[in-house]
Amino acid sequence: MSEHNVILANGEFPIHSYPLKLINNAKNIICTDGSVNKLIKIGIKANIIIGDMDSLDISRAEIKKNMIPDANQNNSDLEKALIYYLENFKKEKLFILGATGLRDDHNFTNMLLLNKFSSELSISLVTNYYKIIVNKGKNIYPSQPNQQISILPLKRINQISTEGLKYELKEASLNSDSRGISNIALHSEFMIESSDNVFVFLGL
Numbered sequence: 001m002s003e004h005n006v007i008l009a010n011g012e013f014p015i016h017s018y019p020l021k022l023i024n025n026a027k028n029i030i031c032t033d034g035s036v037n038k039l040i041k042i043g044i045k046a047n048i049i050i051g052d053m054d055s056l057d058i059s060r061a062e063i064k065k066n067m068i069p070d071a072n073q074n075n076s077d078l079e080k081a082l083i084y085y086l087e088n089f090k091k092e093k094l095f096i097l098g099a100t101g102l103r104d105d106h107n108f109t110n111m112l113l114l115n116k117f118s119s120e121l122s123i124s125l126v127t128n129y130y131k132i133i134v135n136k137g138k139n140i141y142p143s144q145p146n147q148q149i150s151i152l153p154l155k156r157i158n159q160i161s162t163e164g165l166k167y168e169l170k171e172a173s174l175n176s177d178s179r180g181i182s183n184i185a186l187h188s189e190f191m192i193e194s195s196d197n198v199f200v201f202l203g204l
Contacts, residue, residue: 001025004093007085008046009078009110010035012101016128018204019097027092030085032077035098050084051077078110082117096125115154115197131202138193141200143185148203151180157196164190174198 006026010033014020023029023044031039033051050068070080078099085094099110111132114125118134125132133141135151143149149165153176162169166184174180180198192200 002093003027004095005030005085005089007078007081007094007096008032008035008039009081009096009098010038011098011103011106011110012128013038014097014126014128016204018131019095019126019128022095022097022126026095028089030081032081038098048084050081076106076109076113079113082113082121086117086120090121092122094121094123096123099125100127111199115199118197126204129204131204133200133202134197135192135194135200136197138191140189140191141202143188143190143202145186145188147185148201149183149185149190150201151183151192151198152176152201153180153194153196153198155196157194157198159195160198161193162191 001021004022004026005028006022007030008023014023028047029039029044030048030050031046033049036046036049039046046066048068049066050070068084072080075083078096096114100107110125114123114132115134117123143164151174153174156173156175158173159171160169160174161171164185164187166186192198
């Protein structure tokens with residue numbers, strides 16, 4: 001597994017082997033506020049804790065040297081962590097974990113943040129079910145035969161093409177509806193070329 005960093009948000013904690021491996025092999029782990037409580041329970045320490053520090057269950061003295069308090073209420077703790085990451089680790093690969101599962105409004109907001117920061121960071125959001133990336137332009141992604149792939153735009157895009165999927169798109173338009181869900185990878189890689197941002201969901 002290539003060198004990478006992890007931002008752990010305070011949503012559903014990973015139980016799938018893939019995100020857990022990402023945690024165990026991370027170069028740096030940045031926790032958003034209360035997510036550090038969950039990380040400590042599996043015996044791992046965060047390198048950095050960022051947020052308004054209103055959700056900590058452990059003694060601040062234990063982690064004081066790793067804390068970066070940010071009380072700005074205009075940004076969520078995940079956005080604060082992403083801004084910090086952009087300023088300090090911009091060229092390094094990032095996985096966001098724990099960003100879904102507990103609050104639907106947070107789930108949606110975190111997807112919007114993935115879309116917002118994808119133009120400047122090498123970034124993936126990983127849940128217990130999917131690895132989610134944002135594609136623009138032409139890119140090739142590794143896959144496994146029969147792996148579930150869904151392609152979803154936030155808004156209508158005028159042109160998208162794919163290769164290596166069961167249901168191909170050929171210079172098609174794609175609306176923000178259900179047309180792009182539940183496709184299937186045929187080989188060990190597939191290609192997407194899109195004129196604008198699309199979310200790509202790769203089943204774990």
